[in-house]
Amino acid sequence: SQQGEEDPQALSIQEGENATMNCSYKTSINNLQWYRQNSGRGLVHLILIRSNEREKHSGRLRVTLDTSKKSSSLLITASRAADTASYFCATGLQGAQKLVFGQGTRLTINP
Amino acid sequence: GAGVSQSPSNKVTEKGKDVELRCDPISGHTALYWYRQSLGQGLEFLIYFQGNSAPDKSGLPSDRFSAERTGGSVSTLTIQRTQQEDSAVYLCASSFSAGQGIEAFFGQGTRLTVV
Numbered sequence: 001s002q003q004g005e006e007d008p009q010a011l012s013i014q015e016g017e018n019a020t021m022n023c024s025y026k027t028s029i030n031n032l033q034w035y036r037q038n039s040g041r042g043l044v045h046l047i048l049i050r051s052n053e054r055e056k057h058s059g060r061l062r063v064t065l066d067t068s069k070k071s072s073s074l075l076i077t078a079s080r081a082a083d084t085a086s087y088f089c090a091t092g093l094q095g096a097q098k099l100v101f102g103q104g105t106r107l108t109i110n111p
Numbered sequence: 112g113a114g115v116s117q118s119p120s121n122k123v124t125e126k127g128k129d130v131e132l133r134c135d136p137i138s139g140h141t142a143l144y145w146y147r148q149s150l151g152q153g154l155e156f157l158i159y160f161q162g163n164s165a166p167d168k169s170g171l172p173s174d175r176f177s178a179e180r181t182g183g184s185v186s187t188l189t190i191q192r193t194q195q196e197d198s199a200v201y202l203c204a205s206s207f208s209a210g211q212g213i214e215a216f217f218g219q220g221t222r223l224t225v226v
Contacts, residue, residue: 033214042115042202042217043154088153090215097161098170099144099204099215103153 005102006089012108019076021105023089024069030092032065033099034074037086046074046087079109113137115218117203123224124193132188132221136205143186144204144215145178154202160186193225 007022023032031050035043049056049065049072056063062075076083086104116135124130136143145157156170160180171177175193180186190197200222204215 035217041200042219043204043215044217045214048214097142098156098159098167100156101146101154 006087006105008105009103010106010108012110013079015079015081015109015111017079019079019083019107019109021074021087021107023072023074023102025072025089025091025102026070029067032063032072032092033090034061034063034072035088035090035101037088037104043088076107081109081111083107084109115203115205115216117201117218117221119221120219121222121224123226126195126225127192129189129191130193130223132190132201132203132223134186134188134203134205134218136184136186136203137216138184140205140207140216141183142206142213142215143180144206145186145188146202146204147199148202148220149199157188157201190223193223195225198223198225 005024011019013019029051031048033048034046036046037043047058047061047063049063051067054065060077065072086106088101088104090099090101092099115137118133122130141162143160146154147157148154158171158178159167175191178188200220202217202220204217206213206215
């Protein structure tokens with residue numbers, strides 16, 4: 001079964017609004033990453049947060065991590081049409097090398 | 112520099128045939144991953160290579176699936192006796208060594224259609 005689960009599965013908002021996506025995971029992690037996927041092809045890395053960090057920023061992106069709740073959120077502020085994509089969280093499991101991805105959130109920004 | 116390259120971009124094959132999918136990772140990356148993504152779904156982990164260590168094959172769905180990585184660089188994913196349920200996009204990614212906490216770079220994938 002997948003380690004991470006994103007919520008919601010789909011999100012549609014107006015351009016300029018903020019978009020928040022959540023990721024929950026099951027086992028202890030070393031780090032959590034967020035990726036974006038356009039048109040069902042290659043993924044692009046957005047941001048990584050380590051297990052000892054609680055919040056991280058990169059441009060219009062803000063990621064939080066709550067290890068006690070085993071959850072993370074990705075906030076995109078002032079959304080743009082170009083932000084339309086699927087967003088995935090990926091966890092690096094303790095004791096394992098592989099990255100495990102969630103099911104993703106499909107984000108649509110309406111002009 | 113060049114990113115992760117996958118070939119072919121698209122592959123249509125008849126049920127029962129074998130297929131080979133190729134991945135050229137970024138030069139110097141010692142870690143290489145294969146994932147499978149069905150339409151509208153998440154990424155399903157298949158196999159992970161790290162340097163000269165034994166690969167993590169825990170995600171391979173059946174013994175029809177195999178992968179190798181020659182010389183620590185190019186990797187080939189082979190699917191024998193393809194089935195319709197094998198239809199998906201197969202994504203390859205690579206990263207620097209020491210696995211975790213490292214950004215993975217993805218190729219554009221191979222879209223496999225089994226008819």
